Amino acid sequence: MTCRSARRQMADLFDDAAVSASAELHAHLEVCGACAAEFAGARNALASVTPVERVRASLDFKERTMNKLHQELNAAPAARPRLWARPIPRLAFSVGLVLAIVLALPYFGGNHSQSGAIALLAQSVQAMSSLQTVHITARMRTLPRDNFEMIGLNYDFVPVEMWKEFGTPQKWRIEKPGRVVAMDGAGSLLLIGGNQAMRGGARTGFVDWLMPLLDPDRVLQSELLSARQGKSQTTLTTPTDRGSHETMLRVARRAEGDLTNDWLRNKSVLESDHTCVYRFDAPTNRLAGLQVLVHSGGQDVPVFEITNIVYNEPLSADLFTPALPADVSWMGTPADLPVTGAIPATPREAALAFFEGCANRDWQRVASVTQLSDGLKQDYGGIQVVSVGEAFQSGTYRGWFVPYEIRYPGGQTKKHNLAVRNDNPQKRFILDGGF
Amino acid sequence: MGWTIPFTLQATPDTAPMDTAGRWPQSVEQFEGLVKAVQDELVHFAFCRLRSLEDAEDAVQDVLVRAYLEREKHRTVTGVRPYLFRMVANRCTDVLRQRQRAERRRDPSDPADLAACPGPDPAVDRLDDIERLLGRLPERQAEAIRLRVFGCLPFAAIAEAVGVSLPTIKSRFRYGVERLRGILTKEAGL
Numbered sequence: 001m002t003c004r005s006a007r008r009q010m011a012d013l014f015d016d017a018a019v020s021a022s023a024e025l026h027a028h029l030e031v032c033g034a035c036a037a038e039f040a041g042a043r044n045a046l047a048s049v050t051p052v053e054r055v056r057a058s059l060d061f062k063e064r065t066m067n068k069l070h071q072e073l074n075a076a077p078a079a080r081p082r083l084w085a086r087p088i089p090r091l092a093f094s095v096g097l098v099l100a101i102v103l104a105l106p107y108f109g110g111n112h113s114q115s116g117a118i119a120l121l122a123q124s125v126q127a128m129s130s131l132q133t134v135h136i137t138a139r140m141r142t143l144p145r146d147n148f149e150m151i152g153l154n155y156d157f158v159p160v161e162m163w164k165e166f167g168t169p170q171k172w173r174i175e176k177p178g179r180v181v182a183m184d185g186a187g188s189l190l191l192i193g194g195n196q197a198m199r200g201g202a203r204t205g206f207v208d209w210l211m212p213l214l215d216p217d218r219v220l221q222s223e224l225l226s227a228r229q230g231k232s233q234t235t236l237t238t239p240t241d242r243g244s245h246e247t248m249l250r251v252a253r254r255a256e257g258d259l260t261n262d263w264l265r266n267k268s269v270l271e272s273d274h275t276c277v278y279r280f281d282a283p284t285n286r287l288a289g290l291q292v293l294v295h296s297g298g299q300d301v302p303v304f305e306i307t308n309i310v311y312n313e314p315l316s317a318d319l320f321t322p323a324l325p326a327d328v329s330w331m332g333t334p335a336d337l338p339v340t341g342a343i344p345a346t347p348r349e350a351a352l353a354f355f356e357g358c359a360n361r362d363w364q365r366v367a368s369v370t371q372l373s374d375g376l377k378q379d380y381g382g383i384q385v386v387s388v389g390e391a392f393q394s395g396t397y398r399g400w401f402v403p404y405e406i407r408y409p410g411g412q413t414k415k416h417n418l419a420v421r422n423d424n425p426q427k428r429f430i431l432d433g434g435f
Numbered sequence: 436m437g438w439t440i441p442f443t444l445q446a447t448p449d450t451a452p453m454d455t456a457g458r459w460p461q462s463v464e465q466f467e468g469l470v471k472a473v474q475d476e477l478v479h480f481a482f483c484r485l486r487s488l489e490d491a492e493d494a495v496q497d498v499l500v501r502a503y504l505e506r507e508k509h510r511t512v513t514g515v516r517p518y519l520f521r522m523v524a525n526r527c528t529d530v531l532r533q534r535q536r537a538e539r540r541r542d543p544s545d546p547a548d549l550a551a552c553p554g555p556d557p558a559v560d561r562l563d564d565i566e567r568l569l570g571r572l573p574e575r576q577a578e579a580i581r582l583r584v585f586g587c588l589p590f591a592a593i594a595e596a597v598g599v600s601l602p603t604i605k606s607r608f609r610y611g612v613e614r615l616r617g618i619l620t621k622e623a624g625l
Contacts, residue, residue: 008609011590011605011606011608011609011612012605014583014612015589015590016587016588016589016590041616042612042613044616044619045612045615045616046580046612046615048565048568048615048619049568049569049580049584049615050565050584051483051561051565051585052561055478055479055488055491056475056478056479057474057475057478057495058488058492061470061474061478061492061495061496062467062470064492065470065496065499065500066463066467066470068496069463069466069499069500069503069504072500072504073504425584
């Protein structure tokens, strides 16, 4: 292949991952430094016009859109002067929400009166919408330092604390031992182990499952919609039923994602069959507690429990802007990884680049798939690669897992699955954990 | 260690993208499925252009509702997803023009306008920079890059959305990237 035809085909390298460029083009880039530099330049140029974060539609977007469609369909016979020239006001959504509650009632089980349920849920939503701050103390069966989604049925409970200040802009912080994420209204900061840090935007996905808990009104809406759509089984028990001051809402949900390979089953709340037991204070209708039970092997294992919620307490501004340590080490992004040498084109190739690179202390090869550190070189330099298997997917994880077995220089062996993903703007296969 | 390093700052949509050969929705149930499948990617695409989540959601909502109300007209359309991206792109252009007109009418000394100025948002600032760069490219080249980078559409789908051949869209993309490199090099003073 000539350089001229290689450059003419270079756009193929930026096409969807499912549409692969020709092997001839890849081979040419491996031997032609000038074309490889052209490719790197093009990729850097594209990185300059790639947004740093990806926004999602609001949780109620589909509901609002369906409401608007129904309005349009109902209004269709009459004249429709500029109906969609204005956004649906928040009040209209609240009306829609009450309607959703009514429609959800057939999906509720339990012994309650329908009117009581309507009143409770509508009032709860109204109570939550006047929040100024919320401070949640909880405990979770997870690992310190590791990501906020991870659970393990045999792990010990570790403390989790969350704060949110409502208003404009909203600010929040979530913390567990060895891991903190704080969003100060403009951007977020992730701190791991005290000195590893990464900055992100206001909506960067440092936290997933826990986030909705910081919007208690959204949790209720979400559960209502979920019940209405038949995605969960919901039971409401009112105070008169139990003779207490609390109302309980039990929401049972099946594990999400494709668990044909069940590697991720029960490793996060969403990827487990679980029940959320919400408690509401009856006089104020405020969320008072939550326990999450994972169903496994005929047992209900508690994996998350809110132990205290304080509403509208004054929060210090410092809470949302954690101080950086003097020895801060900034973590990179895929855009920071070098583009010299062969770039893995599959999850397994990425795993091989990592393990074979470590085995041979070929750090340039390792750097093509992950950020280098002294600790990584020390722990993995000179390992022996026993096996690297075929990649598989599991649960809702957007990447792949590559099974491997390695032997450390000291003789100890390790069998595990390496997490690899390429859902980044550069579409590069990079390591995401599991080592 | 587990997967502790969140390398991926840009997540892909929750739901699998719709088949580009999917049929136009002809029932409310099909429409609801369509909204669920495309809402995140369309809102993200519109947000990149409009730099306001509220405006982006309004624009996408308008397009989706219109898409259903005009379902008879589009019954024969086979590539629903690219077509929706084109509709959203057009709607965003309309919104941007409306903003420009409103901006021209605005009194810059009006204290109400000054008070309404939003605070700094790095993500939005970044989008401003991106649009400033793309605004210096010929519109067709910028459009190809936007649909690929913001919309994550494969080139085949972009060609379908824009109504040109696959080689044409790849050429526009390539020339756009080359021009972009030139602009960046010039700005860096190299």
